[in-house]
Structure formats: structure tokens, C-alpha cells
Amino acid sequence: MSPISLPRQLKKVSDRALLKSLEAGLEIVEENLKQATSHADKIAGASARHLVDAGGKRVRPTLVLLSAQLGDAKNQDIIDAAVVVELTHLATLYHDDVMDDAPTRRGVPTAQMIWGNSIAILTGDLLFARASQVGSRLGEESLILQADTFERLCLGQLHETIGPNESEDPIAHYIQVMADKTGSLIAAAARLGIMLSGAPREYLEPMGAYGEKVGVAFQLIDDVIDISAAGPSGKTPGTDLRAGVPTLPVLLLRKAAAAGDTEAVSLLALIDGGLEDDARLQEALVRLRNHPVAEQAYLEAKRWADDAVASISVLPDGPVKNALALFAQAVVDRNN
Template sequence: MSPSASSSRIAGKLGLTDRIFAGTKARKLLSTVEAGLEEVDRTLARELRSADAIADAAGRYLYEAGGKRVRPMLALLTAQLGDGATEAVIQGATALEMTHLGSLYHDDVMDAADRRRGVPSAHAVWGNSVAILTGDLLFSRASVLMSRLGDDAIRLQADTFERLVLGQLHETVGPEEGADRVAFSLQVLSDKTGSLIAASAQAGAIFSGAPAEYEQPLITFGEKAGVAFQLMDDVIDLSDDPGETGKVPGTDLRAGVPTMPYLILDQRTDAGAIALRERIDAGVARIADGADPSILDDDIAALRDHDATEATRLLAEQWAAEAIAALAPLPDGPVREALTRFAQAVADRSS
């Protein structure tokens, strides 16, 4: 795969080429990041291969389906605050992307998602057990990669993986009676999505030898940008354009996963909001009992047009603004500008 091909997957979703890497200095930075992404892709392709036929096919399945490569891109970007795309940066970025890939196999099983990245989900092809074990295999290989980089890398991987698991656990169990469900969901997003994006931004600084005082701002930036990213994913999940999501509209809701537009709808007390929520709840229950998921088509469309979805978009913009504010301790220059534009692009995706 050429560097332009690997970067185009990001540009196509987030508009990085035109919106983030704008200007002469930023174009030079883009070229550097593209070269690093090409190296990450080569490393991923190599590390995902296995002598076992099933492990090889299943392990490479979602990688070969595409993806935005947001996490390695951030690591390569923040590495420019130090010595650039060192071998350690490439290894760390690869391990974190592999961790992300592993989480997708598990997420799709738990959410009963039929599609991922425009193709049938792994569990739809091989069954739940193979999909779960494939995710486990990717997690283990990511840990092996990190172990080559020393104790700090092992700790980063372990802490991030713990938060991923806790986020999924809390999402599965749900909030305690009387808890603020929006606040609870934001914490889940911080753990499930924000932690891995934060780790990627931090990894670029750690493994490139950047000044230690940059790490905490990058952690805060990554976590808040990650939450903004997931909030917009909740908006995009309702999109009626299959090319935008690679999934049918409302996949998460149909599987009983309460996304942020639904949670904000649940806070509304007007008759229309209450009626829509009740119809969605009834439809989810019927789907769980075996009904065709298409019974929710009209209600998914109604939620997409409801102001609860617009409120979710505004919440994403708020978290993106907080991410940008966290960058204040970083030096002025193309890296900080690109990170700022990244956060802006995350909250301004189409839906």
C-alpha cells in the first residue's frame, strides 16, 4: 500500500488533508506522517500474519477491510515534538492500533453488529467464539510488541487495556439506579474510546523522547478528543447513508446499546419525546425476542431528526473545545496547529 493510499482513508473520513494539514509547513508535516503511516501499515501486515490458517484469515480480516488509522496518525503527529517517527514510535503506534482492532472484534460480538467497515462482522463470518479468540490474539500480540519497548510501554499498554475493559464492563452492566445516565455514558466513552486515543497521543511523545511536560497535556487532549469523536460516532450511527458508517442506521440502538442521542432524548419530558423513547424501547425488546430489526427504521429516522441528536453534536463540539484548550502548554507550530484542527474536524464530521 502506498503512503497516499494509507492517508486517503483518514482524509476521506475526517478531511485531514485539506482541513488539518493546511499550509506549506503543515504539508511538509503531512508528508512525514504519511511516510510513518506506511511503515505502521507494513508492520501491522507483518505482525498480523500467522502460520495457523484460521488465525491468519480472521486476524487480518478487519485490518484488510480498511479503517481510519486515527490512533497511529496521532502518535506519529505528536512524535514530531521529539525525535520523530523512531522505530519505537512505529512499534508503539502499531501495538495501539492492534489493540483497537482487537476491541472491534469483541465489540461486534457484544453488540451483535452485523457489519463493520462495510463488510460482514467477523462473528458473522466465523461465529462468536472465533471472533472473541481473534480479539484475544490481537491483544496478546499488541502486548508482545509493547514489551519490546520497556517497562513504561508495558505499563501504558496495561493501563489502557484495563480502562478499555472497565469501560466495556460498565457499559454492559449499566448505571446504578438513580445515576445520571448521560454522565455515566461520558465516563464509559472516556474509558472505551478516550483512553486509547490519549495513549496514542502520549505514546508519540514518550517513544520519540519529547519533553516529559508535554505528556499530560497530550493525555488530556487525547481523552477529550476521543470522547468528542465517539459522540459524533453516535450521531453518525443514525445516518441513513451506509457509505458513511459501513453499518445499517442505528445499529447500536437496535442491539440495545443506548447511544447519546437516545440518552438525551430520555431526559426530555415532552409528550413527543416520551412517545418516541417508548417506541424505541418496545422495538428493542421485540428485536431481542427475534423480530426483524427493520421494525425500528421509522423511529431511528425520527431520532435522527430530533433535537436530542443536535444536542449530542453540540456536546461533541464542547469536548473538542476542551481538547484544544488542553494544548496550551505545547509550543506554537505545525504540530499544535494540526492537533487543534484534528479536534475541530472530529466534532465537525458529516452525518
């Protein structure tokens, strides 16, 4: 099992007491995640624990713990909320990996590679069920938030699958998909920490806006990383590009081509012609990195992160606000 620690986006936080509190809370969350993914049925237990044991960033539960620091963070409801958001996130990963036919996740074979698609899908469903069971202890308001978030997660995946309609701006459609698929659950994590800690209610909307914008920034910077040179993550550059997955740089390239950019037209012909050949992929990557759309995509991700920080201007100055700002800024400064 991979060791669990605070997301590296918080490594610049200087308040040791805050970091110690978050680390202690995350350890308890981890134990509760193990309990929540235990099943008497042998196959269900093994498949449900598969991604928990593989580790992960634990961004969403950490944000629950962090936002709860604005109120009374020392109660079981906070831990349960952190478990709920991580179980929900894990469930979406099982389903995403089936839809994407992904061979690995977090350095291990995906569930469908081990047990097949049907068991992987049903395991995702089981995790959603467990998230609902744990969430039912948190009261009506939390349960409604979870249900609304679950709906947005499904709609985001649906809209990504069917794509934009003819009258819709493809970039606006793409951003909305990112907001639904990723931003909604991170926003829910931020809001749950406020709701269940008894923090001032006026922090709910700012923290929700913060979480959603951080989620969009996180996904957009992934698009930039995909066309970047290989970094410490070891992820092969151009994975999404080769698979034909829509990303912001390519969407911006299509917009530039429609406006008459001849290099964009030429580069799109290369990309749309297929990138199975390694030499074609490398040529496309180099040209895409050198095209203005690469910088435009980075600046768009940065804008979302900056907007996230602006959303929490109402919060009181102090270590929690500073940590949230550092986290948002670090999202776009990562290389994996």
C-alpha cells in the same frame, strides 16, 4: 485490501512536510502491522489479518506519529508504538463484534461470521498478545501505560454491559464508558508519541487529556450521525436506535421526559415500543431529529472537541499544534 491513507480529519493541514512525514510513517506502520499479524498457523494467520487487510482509518497510529513530531520522530520505537495501539484497537473490534453479533465490519463480513465466535474471540486474544509482545520492547513506562489502558478498555465494556446503577446519572455513566472504551486508547496513542520521541515531559498530560476528549467527541458525534439522514457513508440511519443501543440523544430524551416534556414522553413510548417496523423507525428518526435533544447532543460533542483543543494550549505554536486542532474540530464536522 482497502488503501491506507491519513485520516481525512487531517486533509486541511497545509504543512506539506508534516503530511509527507506522517504518510511515510504510516506506510511503515502498515507493513509492520502485516508482520505482527502473521502466524504460522493457517487459521490464526487468516483470522488475525482479516481486519488489517480490510483497511481502516488508522486514527490511533497516526496520532502516535503526529505527537512524536513534538520530539524526535525518527526511531523504530515510534513505529512499534503505533503498531501496538492499532493491534489493541483491532483486538477490541473482534470482541465487540462478537458481543454485538455484528454481521459486517469495514465493509467485510466480521470474523465470527466467517469462523465462528470462538475463533473470533481467540483471534482478539492473539492480537492483544502480539500487542504486548511488540510493546515489551518499548520499556517499562510504555508497558505500564499499555496495561493501564487495557484495563480501562475492559472496564468500559463491562460498565456498558451492566449499565448504570440506580444512584448513578445515566448520562455521566455513558460519558465515562465512552472515555474508557474509546478515549483511553486514543489518549495512550498521544502519550506514547511524546514518551518515545523524547519530547518535553510537560506535554504528556496535555496530550493525554487531548486524546481522551477527542475519543469522547468522536463517539458522541457517532450518536448524532445515527439519527441523521443517510450520508456518504451509506450507513443505515437509526441502526443503533433500532437495536436499542443507548445513545446520547435518547438519554437526553429520557431526561427531558422526566422533566415533563410531553413530546419526549410520546417519542419514548414510540421508541420503547420497538422499531422493527420501518415506518415506526422512520417516524422516530424524524421526530428525534426535530427534537431539541438532537442539537443538544451535537453541542455536547462539540464541547468535548473544543475542550480537547484547549487542553493543548501549552504546546508550542506550529504545524503540529495546528494539525491537532484541525483533527479535533474535524471529528465533529464529519457525517460518517
